[in-house]
Every structure is written in structure tokens, then in C-alpha cells.
Amino acid sequence: MRTMMILGLACLASGAAAQDWKTQNGDMPFEASALSERLSGQTLVFFDDGRSVFESNGQYQYTYGGGGTWYGHWQVAEDSVVCVTFVTGVERCDRIVENGGRLVMQTVDGMRFPVREIEAHS
Template sequence: MRYLIALLMLPTSLWASDFAMLEGDMPLTYDEVVTMTARPVVEFYEGGQSRYSAGGAYSYSYEGGGTAFGTYSVAADGTICILYRNGRDRCDRFVRSHGRLVMLTQDGQRFAIRP
């Protein structure tokens, strides 16, 4: 059983190394990510909004309308992974960068979060 758990955690560990960090980026810890996701809404400067529920439900509302739904989990290293209802998935990493909170995507995008 413990080997199964280790194998399931392996991809998360590999994904975490894929994020393009810049000088000055400080990754949030697991506890910091859990605290951040306890906010009622995480709002991005481009207008989108993420909502994380205590039970693991997730939704992202686009600025122009429309919402994507799914579930999320936070890995021990602070990486947050989302599985959308449409079958797509992705993992993100949150960092503090020069006084701002920023979400990094695995494909190299950066999205600043409103305070």
C-alpha cells in the first residue's frame, strides 16, 4: 500500500519541477496554499476568479462569462492540482514574487493575484 501511495505522489513531485521560476520567486508552502485557498475568492488581474471549497470543489469564472467546474487538491510541496469535470487537468504553483502573489502554470504562464 505504501508503495502505491509513493507511486501516486511521484508525478506530483515531477510536475513541481516543471514550473519556470524567476529570480526572486518564493514558492508558497503547503500551509500557505491551504490558507490562500480558504479565501472566498482568488481574483486575478486579468479578471478571472477562482473559488476553492473546503470539500475540494473548485470553480473558475472567466471575465467575459462562463464558469469551469472541478475538484482540487494540494500536494505536500504546495503544488495545487485541478481536475475539471470535462476531463482536463492541470497543476499550478503559487509564489511570492517582488511583493506580489503570482500563480505559475506548467506551460510557463504567470498570473498575478489581486490582494
């Protein structure tokens, strides 16, 4: 439920550049090109069944675990950051790292959401 609140509502527009990401021991950030390649054409499924779909054409959808979808466009920034501009005009940026072999999405306020599984799609 928390993931849907964080990603779906996207009430907090954030600038990625000046953030002090609260990293944890073992967090491995990605180079921008490597993160873009890792996410493109993939669906990240979170433990609350929320789904972030990163289409290879830059389109993005976040579907709540209980239903309801937000649409937008995604792009990768420096420091392992992914920014989504939703069709409402709201932008949010989160950091995606790997820790212990698992992708983890981190919000600007330090909340962490591990990815349960990654699904490839066409």
C-alpha cells in the same frame, strides 16, 4: 483573456511531480499546508477579471472575465502546486508562489499570472 484560456480550457493535463518550474528571482513557494490554508475559502481575482474560487470543502470554480464557469475540485500538492480536477475529468496543475507581496500563478509552460486581489468568502 489569457488566464481564462489557461485555467478555463485546461487542455493540457499536467503532472506536478516532475515539472521544472521556471522560477523568477523573489518567488517564495509555500509548504503544502500553508498554501492550502492560504487558498481555502478565498477567491483569486486576476487582472483580466478571471476568478478562481477555492471553496473550503475542496470545490473549485473558475469564471472567465467575460463569463462562463468551469467546475471541479482542488487539492494542494508539494512544491507550492495546486491541482484541479475538472468535472470533465481533465486535471491541470499550476504553481502558486508569492513574489513581492503578491500571489502569482505559474503554468507548467512558464506563463505567469499575478493575482490582482484576494477576496474572502464564506
